[in-house]
Amino acid sequence: MIYKRALVAVLFSAAAILLCAQEPQIPPTNPPAEPPPGAANGPKPGPAAKPPNAGQQPTQQGAAAGAQNRTSAIGNFLAIGAPPDPAAVERGEKLFVANCAFCHGTNAKGGATGPDLVRSVLVLHDEGTGKDIGPVILNGRPAKGMPKFDFTEAQIKDIAAFLRSRNQAAANRMDYKILNINTGDPKAGEAYFNAHCANCHSATGDLAHIASKDDAPTLQNKFLYPLEHHYPGMPGPPPDPRTEKTVTVTLPSGESFSGKLDHIDDFSVAMTDSSGEYHSWLLDGATGVRVEIHDPLKAHEELLKQYTDADMHNVLAYLETLK
C-alpha cells in the first residue's frame, strides 16, 4: 500500500525521475576538503604543464587523453587557473636557480635568508604576470638584504611564470607524485597471499604479469578493493566484469531470475539477465520477492578490515614481483 502511494508520488513528481540509478554511487555531497573520489585512485599522469621541479619525476608523456581530461577537469574544480607557458616556465626556472635560489631555494620554498615564495601573498597576487614581483626584483628589498636584479621585462615574466607554476603545483593536490610505496617484504607478502588470496587468484593465472600493467599505487588500490570509482561525467574505464555483483531474485510463484545486479536499495532491485533483458521488482513484505546477492568482492571487503599496514606493504611487494 505504501508502495502504491509512493509510486503515485513518483509518477506525479517529474518525468525525469528514475527508479534505478546505475551510475556509481559517488557522493554528490563532497565537502570542500575532500578530493573528488574519481580522482582518488592513485596518481594520474600530469599534463605537460607540470613544472620542472627538482623533487619531482619528469612528466609522463603519452598520457591517455582521458586522464588528461580528468586532470584538467580537476584543475578547473580546484580553480587553480590556466597553467603558464611551459617554455617560459623552463626559462624562468633557469634564471631563478642561477640568481634567486641561493636565498629562496631551488624550488622557491625559501631558504636560510629568503622567504618562501610558493605561498607568498605577493607572488600569488602576481599570478604569473610579473606586475607585482617586477618592482621587487628591479628595486630589491634593501631593508631585508635583498639586492636588486637588472632583469629585462621578458626575464621577469619568465620568472613570474616559473613561480606561478610552483604555486599551482603546491595547490594542485591531484597531481602530487606518490613516492616509493614498494617497501614491503615480498616473501611475507607471498605467504599472506597464499593464505588469504589464493582461493580466488593465482600468480601464474589471472595475476600473471600484473605488475607490468599498472603502476604501484594503482595496483595497491586495485588489490585492496578492485572497483574503479569514477566521477559522473568524467572518463574512466568500464567496470571489470569480474567485480560485478550478481543476484538471484525468486518470486512467490517460485519463478526465479539471475543476472548482473544493476541496482539495489531498500525499495527495489534491478538486474540484467544473460540475454541482456532488464528486470526490476519492488521490494516489500507484500510482494514476497526474495533476493540473494553474490558479491565477488566480499572477501576484499573482509580483508580490508583486517590488513595491517605491513600486510598491505608486503602484499604489494609480492605483487610487484609479478612482472
Added chain:
Amino acid sequence: MRFNRFLSAFGFVMLCPVLFGQGLDPGKLLKPPTDTWPTYNGDYSGQRFSPLKQINAENVGDLGLAWVYHADSGPGASPFANQIKSTPLEVDGVLYFTLPDHAWAVDARTGRELWHFKWESQGGIHIGNRGVGIYGNWVFFETPDDHLVSLEKNTGKLRWSVEIADVKQEYFSTPAPLVVGNHVVVGVGGDSLDVPGYLEARDPETGQVQWRFNTEPKPGEPGSETWPNKNAMAHGGGMTWMPGTYDPQMNLLFWGTGNPNPVHAGQGRKGDDLWTCSIVALNADTGKLVWWFQPSPHDTHDYDAVQTPVIFNADFDGKPRKLLAQGSRNGYFFLLDRTTGKDLVTEPFIPLNWSKGIDSRGEPIPSAAKEPKTDGTLVSPASGGATNWPPPSFDPETGLFYLSTSYSYSVFYLTDTDENAEGYAGRDAGVWSQSALKAIDYQTGKIRWSHVYPGEGGSLSGLLTTAGKLLFSGDPSHNLIAFDPASGKILWHVGLASGVSNGPMTYELDGRQYLVVGAGDMLYAFTLPHA
C-alpha cells in the same frame, strides 16, 4: 523633477519602517521553527527538530508532491556546483536558498520564482554553498571568491558586497552566514595553500568587521604552545566552513573548525595544533574565546570538526544539564557540558583505527603509526570522514542524536617529506565505503539503531526530525525516506531525480505543513493532500 525627488525622499522615509516591519522578526530566531525557518538550522540550537506534526507517522504515507523548482544556474556549472547544499530559509512565505554564486527567492506555497541573483565570480572553488542569513529586509550569502553579498530581501537587488577573504590565496567561502543580534557571522574555507582560518562578525548595515576570531594563536598567546613555531601557526588552516550554533541565554557561539594545514603532513606542525579540528565557544559580541574542546588533536587525515555543534538541555547522570553534542568527521560522538566545554561522552560510532584511545580530557589520541606515510597507511575513516557536513538532527522526544555515517577506508600517502611541506603535502586514495543512518543515545554514545543502506557508496544526507514522530533522510540511491525515529523502521519513501543534497526543512503556512528538500539542482516540496 523637484517634486519627484521630494516624493522619492518622502516615500523612502515613509516606506522604511513599513519595509522593516515586513522583515524578519528577530524574535523568530529564538523560537522553534514553525511558520518560519529563519536560519540555516531552523533555529540557533542546530537540532533540526520541528515541533510541527500535521505530517506525522500516521499519515506520512499520504504525503505527495506540492511543487518542484529547478534552480537553473545556466551553462558551465561543474558537477559539484549545481548541488543544492543550502537549507532554504523560509520567511513570510518565501524560501531563500543558494548555489555557489547564485541566490533565489521562491514562493514557499507554490515554488514560483520571485527573483534570482547571479554573482559574477572572480574564481575560487565552487564546491557548495550552505545558504543565506537574513537580517530585517536583507539577505546575506557568501561566494566562492570570498565576498559577503547583501541583497534586498524583497527584490534580490544587490545592496553591497565586501571581500571577507583573499581568493588568490586559495580561500573560498561556503557557509551560510549566521545572524545573531546585529552580527552577521561569516566563516571561510580553503585548504590548498595553507592559509590561516578565522571567523568574523560583520555589520549588517555596512559589512565592516566587528570582531575576528583567529583559529590559530599568535606566537606567545595561549595555544601557541601547541605549535612548534611561528611559521607553522601562520600556515595552520582551521577553516570555519560551516555555520555554528548559538545559545542566547549564555550569549555564546559554538563553532566547529577545520583540519590543520598542510593537510596530510604533520611533521612540520608537531603538537595539538590549536584551534584546528576544535569546537570553540565564543562570546557573540566580542568573539573572545571562552572554552574549547578538540575532537582531533594534531589531525593529518582531513577530519574537520565543523559538524554542527548541536545544543540542547537534557538530563545527564540524572541531572539537568546544558549540553552540546557533535558527531564528528573523525568517527567519534562527543557530548560536552556547554557551560565549560568539559567532555561527558566520547564514543566511536564506526569502527575506526586512526586513534589509540582517549585522553583524560576525553579527546582522542592520534596514532602516529596511522599518520600518512610515503608508502601509505590504511585508515578508517577515509578522508571524507565517518560523517561530514550534512546536518545531523537531535530529537528531544526520543533523546536520540541522528547521524548520516560512512564506514570507509582510504590509503593516506605523504608526498612531501620536507619539514616545510606545502599545500596538502599528501594524497589519499579512497578504497571502499558503506553508508548508514545511525541513532545515537546522547547519554552513552551507544548506537540505539542503525540502518545500513544496501547499495554501495558513501553519499550522506542531511536529516530532519519532527514532533510528528518522523525522521527524514535521503539514501545513497536517490530516495527521500521517512523513518520512525524510535525504531528506524521505514514509513514512507519517494524516488527523486538525484540524491538528497541538503538538510530537509519544514514549515507551516495557512494551516498546511510543507516538507522541502534539495536534490541536485531541484527543490521538492511535499505536503498532505487535504490538510
